[in-house]
Amino acid sequence: MTVPKTEADTYDRRSLHERIAADLREEIMSGDLAPGAKLPSTTQLTARFAASNATVQKALQLLKDERLVIGRAGAAVTVREHRQRTVRPASYSAPAKNGEPYRWLTEAEKQGGRARSELLEVTEATPPADVAEALELAEGGTALLRRQVLFIDDEPVELVQSYYPLAIVRGTAMMERRKIKGGTPTLLAALGHPPRLSVDRVSARVPTQEQYAALRLPSSLPVLRTLRVVYSDGERPIEATVMTKAGHLYELQYEFTPE
Incomplete structure (x- = not known):
């Protein structure tokens, strides 16, 4: 009824x-x-x-x-002039070429403005449940967390929390609190773990207190939360990243050919 x-x-x-x-x-x-x-x-x-x-x-x-x-x-x-940026996730998921900066920086600057990143934290941490599941971690298992904020023209636009299995990054430069030339995808490829497949799960959420402060949100606007899981050879998960974007500044564009 x-x-x-x-x-x-x-x-x-x-x-x-x-x-x-x-x-x-x-x-x-x-x-x-x-x-x-x-x-x-x-x-x-x-x-x-x-x-x-x-x-x-x-x-x-x-x-x-x-x-x-x-x-x-x-x-x-x-x-005002529209500030919302159209992001094509596929354009910056691949490793940077030799000598080039992190792909997000180069792609962001193609749309104008000065792009930069600020590394906030590098530590071993227990990931959120969906990240732990994506990385196939044992219950209570830890991973390497690299947390950063991305800026355009000194305005924070994205909070990025990337998690990596300790088995493949322990003893590498990724464990150090410093930026990786070309970004972590480039180093992972050099370590023998090239990205083969990326899967995005996108949702709109009410910002947490941390997200609200990090992105300096002007009001209780929703944020776009993307959980991106990157797989290498043998469908092995090598990275799970939670990307939180200010909802009023971004739209995502996905392009595909119907089968």
């Missing part, structure tokens, strides 16, 4: 200014409000959303904090 939905089941429990910001954000991100376009006036927005002037101003402030719009009280609010 189908149970009819009640008003409580469908009611949007967010505050009104958050709902207004969400609708305007969607129009900006989808291109209905293009860069340089003026947002409807406060009078128009108060009528459209049946909201007070103060509530509309709070909504606009959220969009300003996210750097989606620019403007000041009493003046027109204008859409």
